[in-house]
Each structure stands twice: as C-alpha cells, then as structure tokens.
Amino acid sequence: MRVFTLFWILFLILPLTEPKAQAQKLSAQDIAWAVYNRPVGKDSESYTQMILIDRRGHKKERKMYVAVKDDPKARKTFMRFLSPLDIRNTSFLSISYNNGKEEQFLYLPALRRVRRIAGSFRFHRFVNSDFTYEDLERRCPKKYNYQLMKEENYKASPCYVLKCWPKKRKYSAYQYWVEWVTKKGFLVVKVDYYDRRGHLCKRFEALEWKPIQGYWTIISSKMTDLKRKHYTLLIVDKIRYNVGLKNKIFTRRNLRP
Amino acid sequence: MKKATGLLVLIFMVFAPSRPVKALENFDFKGELWARGALHLKQQRPYQDNSLDHETLLLQGEGDLSEEILFKAGTRLERLAFHGNGSTREDTRLELWETYLDYRGGSYQITLGNQIIRWGKTDEMTILDNLNPQDLRELMTLRLEERKHPWPWLRAQYFASNLTLEGVFTIWPVWHMKEDFGTDWAAFDHLKAQLEDIPALKSWARSLKLDKQRPGPSLRDAEWGFRLTGTFSSVDWEASFLHAHNRSFYYYITSFPIKGLWLNSISDISSALSRAIIVGNTIRISRPEDDILGLAFETTWGEAGLRGEFAYHTNQVFLRKDLYGVRKPCWQYVLGLDYQFMNGLYANLQFSQRYIQGWDKSILFEPRWDSGLFLRLSKTYLQDFLECRLDAYYDLTTRMYYLNPEVRYKIQDEYTLFMGLHLLDGPAGTFFDLYDANDQIYVGLKAVF
Numbered sequence: 001m002r003v004f005t006l007f008w009i010l011f012l013i014l015p016l017t018e019p020k021a022q023a024q025k026l027s028a029q030d031i032a033w034a035v036y037n038r039p040v041g042k043d044s045e046s047y048t049q050m051i052l053i054d055r056r057g058h059k060k061e062r063k064m065y066v067a068v069k070d071d072p073k074a075r076k077t078f079m080r081f082l083s084p085l086d087i088r089n090t091s092f093l094s095i096s097y098n099n100g101k102e103e104q105f106l107y108l109p110a111l112r113r114v115r116r117i118a119g120s121f122r123f124h125r126f127v128n129s130d131f132t133y134e135d136l137e138r139r140c141p142k143k144y145n146y147q148l149m150k151e152e153n154y155k156a157s158p159c160y161v162l163k164c165w166p167k168k169r170k171y172s173a174y175q176y177w178v179e180w181v182t183k184k185g186f187l188v189v190k191v192d193y194y195d196r197r198g199h200l201c202k203r204f205e206a207l208e209w210k211p212i213q214g215y216w217t218i219i220s221s222k223m224t225d226l227k228r229k230h231y232t233l234l235i236v237d238k239i240r241y242n243v244g245l246k247n248k249i250f251t252r253r254n255l256r257p
Numbered sequence: 258m259k260k261a262t263g264l265l266v267l268i269f270m271v272f273a274p275s276r277p278v279k280a281l282e283n284f285d286f287k288g289e290l291w292a293r294g295a296l297h298l299k300q301q302r303p304y305q306d307n308s309l310d311h312e313t314l315l316l317q318g319e320g321d322l323s324e325e326i327l328f329k330a331g332t333r334l335e336r337l338a339f340h341g342n343g344s345t346r347e348d349t350r351l352e353l354w355e356t357y358l359d360y361r362g363g364s365y366q367i368t369l370g371n372q373i374i375r376w377g378k379t380d381e382m383t384i385l386d387n388l389n390p391q392d393l394r395e396l397m398t399l400r401l402e403e404r405k406h407p408w409p410w411l412r413a414q415y416f417a418s419n420l421t422l423e424g425v426f427t428i429w430p431v432w433h434m435k436e437d438f439g440t441d442w443a444a445f446d447h448l449k450a451q452l453e454d455i456p457a458l459k460s461w462a463r464s465l466k467l468d469k470q471r472p473g474p475s476l477r478d479a480e481w482g483f484r485l486t487g488t489f490s491s492v493d494w495e496a497s498f499l500h501a502h503n504r505s506f507y508y509y510i511t512s513f514p515i516k517g518l519w520l521n522s523i524s525d526i527s528s529a530l531s532r533a534i535i536v537g538n539t540i541r542i543s544r545p546e547d548d549i550l551g552l553a554f555e556t557t558w559g560e561a562g563l564r565g566e567f568a569y570h571t572n573q574v575f576l577r578k579d580l581y582g583v584r585k586p587c588w589q590y591v592l593g594l595d596y597q598f599m600n601g602l603y604a605n606l607q608f609s610q611r612y613i614q615g616w617d618k619s620i621l622f623e624p625r626w627d628s629g630l631f632l633r634l635s636k637t638y639l640q641d642f643l644e645c646r647l648d649a650y651y652d653l654t655t656r657m658y659y660l661n662p663e664v665r666y667k668i669q670d671e672y673t674l675f676m677g678l679h680l681l682d683g684p685a686g687t688f689f690d691l692y693d694a695n696d697q698i699y700v701g702l703k704a705v706f
Contacts, residue, residue: 052640054640060669060670084670084671085287085670085671085705085706086667086670086671086673086705087670088287103491110402111375111402112373112374112375112402113375115555115562116493116555116556116557116562117557117562118557118558118560118561118562118595118596118597119557119559119560120560120561120596120597120598121597123597123599124597124601125637125640125641128640128641128642129640130640170560173599228640230640251416253366253416253421
C-alpha cells in the first residue's frame with residue numbers, strides 16, 4: 001500500500017484573507033510563503049471524491065473523509081477512506097511541523113497495525129490516481145527555489161506565474177514545475193510539472209473555486225497525466241470550516257476505526 | 258463451539274447495557290471471498306499430493322451500540338482440500354470470526370471478544386506478534402495477515418499523553434492450526450501412509466494417533482500480557498511481556514511410541530524404524546508455558562523506514578533427534594529497513610538472528626546461532642493496478658531458502674487476481690528440506706463486497 005503525504009488538502013482548502021501588502025511588489029519567495037501560510041481556519045472537515053478516468057473513459061471512484069487542524073506547532077491532517085471496499089477504513093495521519101519536519105502514519109485494516117511512514121514514499125501514486133503524494137503536500141518554501149516568471153490571467157483570475165525547483169534532488173521527483181498562483185487568495189490554480197528529463201509530464205488545473213465561510217476553496221480540480229492520457233478529478237462534496245474538531249481525532253489511536 | 262458460546266455470554270455479561278439499546282447505528286456490512294488453487298511442480302516422493310484448493314467466505318458486520326460502544330460480528334466459512342494419491346482430504350469449517358464489543362472511554366479502551374491483535378513493529382518477519390493463532394496447515398505459504406485467526410481476548414488500553422499501557426487476558430490458551438498426518442505440509446507428513454505400506458506395521462500404523470492434551474479454558478492455563486508503547490524523539494518504541502503457551506512451529510512431544518530413533522531429518526523416519534522399538538501407538542503432546550519478553554522500535558532514517566524487534570523466550574520448544582520435545586531459553590532479534598525508490602521499486606529487507614541457550618547436538622534442524630535474511634521487492638504498473646512482487650527468505654546459517662514471486666492484478670477495485678510460485682528447499686537435514694517436493698504454482702481470486 002502506498003504511503004501518503006496528506007497535505008494535498010492545501011489544494012482543497014484554500015482560504016483567503018485580503019493581502020495587506022498587495023500594492024507592494026512581491027518577490028517569488030514572498031509569494032511562496034504567502035501560499036504556505038495562507039490561513040485555513042482553526043480546523044475543517046470535508047467529504048471528497050476522487051474520480052480516476054482512463055484513456056478509454058472508464059471511471060473508478062474513491063471517497064474519503066478529511067479533517068485538518070492547525071495548532072501552534074503543526075498542521076495535522078487526518079484522512080479515512082470510505083470507498084472503494086478494498087481500501088475502506090484505511091486511515092492516515094500526517095503531522096506537518098512548522099519547522100519543516102513531517103511525521104506520517106498509516107493504518108491498514110488488513111494488518112491491524114499503525115505504521116510510521118518513511119519519506120521515500122512521497123513520490124508515488126496516491127491510491128491509483130494521477131496525484132502523487134508529493135503533488136498533494138504542503139510545500140515548505142525553505143526546500144525550494146522560486147523564480148517569478150510573469151503575471152497572467154488563468155480563467156480570468158490574475159495570477160503570478162512561478163517557476164519552482166527543489167534545492168535538493170531528494171525533495172522532489174520533478175526537475176521543476178511552473179505554478180499559477182492567484183493574486184487574490186494565493187491559490188495554486190494551475191501547475192505544469194516537468195520530469196527529471198525536463199519534459200512536461202503532468203498538469204494540475206483547478207476547475208472551480210469559491211469562498212466558503214469566507215475561505216477560498218477549490219471545489220473541483222483535475223490532474224492529467226499527459227504521457228498516458230488519463231486524468232483524475234478531485235471533487236469536494238461537502239466542507240465545513242471552524243467546526244471545533246477535537247484533538248483526539250488527530251491521534252494514532254483514532255486511526256483504527 | 259463451546260468457546261464461541263462462552264465468549265458470547267461473557268461479552269453480554271460485561272457489556273450488557275443498563276438501558277435497552279434501540280438499534281445498531283451506522284451499521285456496516287462487508288464480505289470477502291478468497292480462493293486459491295495450487296498445483297505441485299514436482300512429483301518425486303511417494304504419497305505426495307498433486308494439488309490443493311483453499312477457499313474462504315467471510316461475512317462481517319459492525320455498528321455502534323452507543324457513542325462509546327462498537328459491536329462487531331463475523332463468521333467465516335472455510336474449505337481446505339488436498340488432492341493426491343487417489344483421494345481428497347477435505348477440511349470444511351464454519352468459524353466465529355472477529356466478534357467483539359469495543360468500549361472507548363475518554364482515555365481508555367476495552368475490547369472483549371474474538372479479535373485480531375497486532376503486537377510488534379516489524380513487517381512480514383515478526384517475532385512479537387504472538388497473540389493470535391496462525392493457520393500453519395500450509396506452513397508459511399499464506400501471508401501473515403492471511404494466517405492469523407481471531408482469538409477471544411479481553412484487551413484493555415489506557416492512553417496517557419505520550420504513553421499507552423495495554424493489558425491482555427484470555428482463559429483459552431492459543432494454539433496454532435496444523436495438520437498432523439496425511440498432507441504435504443502436515444507435522445508428520447505422509448508418515449502414516451508410508452508405514453501402512455509395511456505389512457508388519459500396517460495395523461499399528463493405522464492405530465497411530467496424537468494425544469494433544471489440549472487444555473480447556475481455565476485460570477490456571479490462562480494467557481496474559483501487557484505492553485507499554487510510546488514515542489521518544491520520533492522513535493516509536495514498545496516493551497511487552499506475554500505469558501503464553503508454546504508458539505513454536507514444533508509440537509512439544511512428551512511421549513513418542515517409537516524408542517531408539519535418532520534422526521537427522523523426519524524424512525528418515527521409515528528407514529530408521531528398522532533399528533527402533535515400538536512401545537505404543539500414541540504420540541503425546543503437551544503445551545508448555547513460554548514467557549516472551551519483547552522490545553521493539555520503529556522510526557524513519559533519512560528517507561527509509563527502520564524497524565526492529567527483540568524477543569526473549571524462557572521456554573521455546575524445539576524437537577530432539579529422538580522426536581521428543583525440548584524446551585530451551587532463546588533470544589532473537591529482527592532488524593528491518595524499507596525504502597521506495599524513485600522508479601517505483603519498493604524494497605523491504607529484514608535480518609534476523611536467534612541464539613538458543615543450552616543448545617546441544619540433539620536438537621533437530623535448529624543450529625545454536627541462526628541468521629536469516631528476508632527480502633520483499635515489489636513494483637507496480639498500470640496505475641498500480643498490476644503488482645509484481647518477490648518475497649525471499651535465505652537462511653545464512655543453514656542455507657535453506659524460500660521464494661515467492663507473485664503477480665497481482667486488480668480487475669476492478671473489488672476484484673483481484675493473483676498467481677505465483679512457492680519454491681522452497683534446503684540442504685539435507687534442514688527444515689525446508691522436508692518440503693523440498695512441495696514447490697507449487699498457484700492462482701487465486703479475492704473479491705470484496
């Protein structure tokens with residue numbers, strides 16, 4: 001079973017506060033930090049579906065429950081798969097400390113064991129989808145280099161276009177990627193990924209985003225594998241912010257249903 | 258059946274609600290069908306089986322009785338059949354599967370009933386996962402999670418901020434499932450059939466039997482243990498103690514009806530009979546106690562996962578060359594490292610070493626020091642729907658090995674087809690040498706609904 005880095009929630013929950021220094025010229029690093037530090041409320045919970053569509057148009061569906069909570073030290077993400085049956089009740093806990101350190105735990109019902117997950121798993125496919133764990137994580141700007149390439153509109157939203165590449169090879173499976181960040185809300189709404197040979201291999205596109213309870217949220221998005229011609233849709237069915245989630249949800253004990 | 262009834266009564270008595278329960282909430286039902294057929298690749302021994310088939314149907318339901326209490330119930334229908342020598346030996350059973358009540362209080366949790374409990378931190382090769390009986394009727398050719406059967410335990414856990422204390426208790430001593438005679442994987446192989454072919458021994462061989470002296474449920478024969486787990490600086494650790502009965506693969510034979518045997522391998526037994534004296538027809542087996550002290554850890558090291566277990570047995574059971582059981586203290590450790598390469602290859606390497614205290618040359622198969630390597634390599638294709646995997650074990654001391662290459666393909670999320678090989682062998686006199694002729698090719702299907 002694949003291991004998860006769960007900060008993909010970043011793509012789902014993208015709250016916005018009006019930037020104070022909008023008038024100032026932002027550097028590429030400033031924009032990266034603005035994406036990283038975007039407030040997401042005290043906590044949130046969502047029900048999300050992932051639809052895998054192959055080149056023949058065949059569909060496969062995964063449904064999951066996701067809870068996120070910030071505390072002064074870390075952002076904690078808990079996930080439990082609701083379907084399909086073969087991965088149902090598989091659960092994940094990810095703790096992303098503000099100093100860049102990460103801890104991840106996986107519970108596989110068949111093994112009845114909570115397993116601590118190593119970082120080498122992050123470059124691999126997330127439950128058969130076109131997302132890798134790396135694609136879904138909350139990227140700490142300390143680990144990457146950024147270059148502001150240009151400013152342009154994406155789906156009528158003014159965006160910064162950043163080129164990003166890892167400071168160390170082990171931080172990413174990509175040579176570099178280009179991302180479109182909305183000026184309003186610092187949402188990453190499009191990403192072109194280039195493999196280690198420098199070939200464009202994948203594309204992430206936000207299809208719909210809107211404010212929910214005052215927080216900008218990507219409602220649906222698409223990741224396309226440009227080589228293999230299949231894609232994955234990620235759709236948020238229901239999301240609530242600031243629901244008062246208890247700390248006990250984000251424990252290893254809770255991984256076992 | 259008595260065990261199941263007693264268990265259900267006990268569960269009811271402990272968890273009986275003070276007010277009527279309206280109905281199960283959030284009721285969830287699931288089922289699983291698993292089937293595997295295997296064909297032997299070699300036919301080099303008399304009485305050998307040609308093939309086997311193994312099927313299970315699991316039905317499981319669970320729901321919340323209240324906010325704190327979860328109820329789970331399951332049953333499993335199983336059939337295992339060995340084919341060969343013009344006959345089929347079939348074992349069909351209906352078992353109570355995971356059936357328990359689980360109470361979750363604020364900082365504690367109590368689970369009572371038939372359950373599967375996992376102790377230890379390492380993966381496939383674990384030496385601390387001793388709380389459930391294993392189905393060894395096909396030796397270790399099933400995966401660990403497929404071999405484990407639920408067992409009635411009372412389990413209590415207390416969760417402090419960075420520590421968890423766990424206690425387990427059962428009045429039913431755990432006992433692995435094994436065949437005694439008449440299959441290629443049985444403890445005594447096809448010995449009976451072999452002996453029946455010797456005219457002078459025919460009637461004696463037919464009457465040969467095992468008296469397993471299986472202890473009934475009692476406080477005297479109860480098993481119990483506790484475990485403390487915690488995390489220190491990103492290292493998960495555990496310390497455990499388990500008062501158990503024999504968990505070894507070997508029977509503890511207290512009386513063997515043939516005297517004067519001195520074997521280097523069980524396959525020698527029919528030829529060794531010529532110099533032996535028959536004194537009865539019953540092999541008596543008892544279940545000595547064995548206390549297991551365990552330590553384990555799990556952490557990450559760079560981009561890799563690192564795990565380890567240590568176990569000290571006060572009375573591990575081994576077999577002597579006269580086929581009597583012997584108990585020896587021994588210790589063993591396992592160290593494991595796993596890593597996922599950028600190209601998708603997954604590798605999991607485990608090294609184990611065991612030392613038998615007070616070892617002497619009369620012990621069959623097992624050397625004083627025994628070291629082994631387990632390797633799992635796996636790579637996925639077609640968006641992870643196709644998995645190619647190799648499990649390999651090589652004993653560095655005795656040079657015996659086990660190989661299990663397997664291909665798994667998910668036709669749909671709910672349906673998985675798999676096929677592979679079980680190849681095992683070892684030099685003469687080693688444990689795997691007994692199963693040299695058991696190489697097999699298998700194909701199977703798993704469906705969840």
